Amino acid sequence: MVGESGSEVVRVVIVDDHPLFRAGLRAALESAHDVVVVAEVETAAAVPETVAEYRPDLVVMDLSLPDGSGIEATRRIAADTPTVPVLVLTMSDDDGSLLAAMRAGAGGYLVKGAGRDEVLHAVRTVAAGGAVFGAQTVPRLTALLASGAPRTAERVFPELTERECEVLDLLARGLDNRNIARRLFLAEKTVRNHITHIFEKLHVGTRAEAVAHARDFGLGAD
Template identity: 60%
Template sequence: MADTIEDRPLLRVLIVDDHPLFRSGLRAALDSAADIGVVGEAGDAEALDVLVDDTRPDVVVMDAGLPGISGTEAVRRLCSSHPGLPVLMLTMAQDDASLLAALRAGARGYLVKGSGRDAVLNAVRTVATGGAVFGPEIADRIAAQLAGSRRTEPGPPFPELTRRETEVLELVARGYDNRRIARELVLSDKTVRNNVSRIFAKLHVAHRAEAVSQARDAGLGAPPPAQARRSPDPA
């Protein structure tokens, strides 16, 4: 049977968000539009490629702060495995690092979760037809970033972290365990563990893999030039 409602084309939408209540409300809002239908839901991006193949969406609406594989990393993978599939990100994160990471990954739109129903519906329709969408506050920040990019140095990727916590997160993003981080920074194992715990709390992550994903999305974790030319340390 054709995907139509009253002979109008139906935009097929896949929702990926780890909050069931938010997914339910978003589904109700999208399904209330005559030209939009939700064809699937997921609470994480672990099997997203398979779900996309099964549901054949026209648009994926995704949270950036997913458990496990972050939304930003999921966008990057989708752009590789399903080129041309537009992704609209709805997120609570309003920091510039998250915004820029999503855009670099290939997101077609970026709205905060407080956006109204009409704004979300219009955003889905726009990205489905090849456009790009950003909420008013997001557009202002993009303009400010572009205007100031040649005049100012970029700020730290995670301003809520202390300098020491940022150093620890950098090494976590390189795949170092706590013992090796302690050696690299000449710290005790306990001090490293305490720093890692504070980092998890400030980034609102539960697992090391989530912290690594967020850090790499923000540009952390690249080996120094001298190390990049050598074989990886087997330790």
């Protein structure tokens, strides 16, 4: 698609569940002559069909969606339509989210609050096949990659207690409650209580969701 100035237009799908933020982002993007928003999506479930229908040049993805993770939605795009790049634009400013987004195939990562020019630069760059990470993100990303630090539950889920992190890590490795209890020298009832607290803090409803969420962030891989 070619714009009025003769330059190629970047066709964008926005994935975010906040209507006011979507409206503001659309206005900011379309204030540029070479960007157009072709669709807006509120849920992770609607992403595959929307991307398949519109075949955009870029998806701008929030990580926190009402029915799932933007990480999984990004991974699905990378698997189903690998020619469609993803730029993450989220409130999540932590190492775990950054690493998980990279592993899922995101080509860029910005934190909400980035200025219009920064967002437009990222949209154009990632749509063209480049990689962009916000000014605050680059030093952390460089340090993480240089250190080769392992992804631990404590690092990616700071809201959990040390014991809850241990339980989640073992859940992600496929252990059942009985074996978790044996490994940590706890009663099975205590393990169940920890799992209940993990569900509450991670906003998941089942063991499978907790395991999937943990694996999204790189746990349970070894």
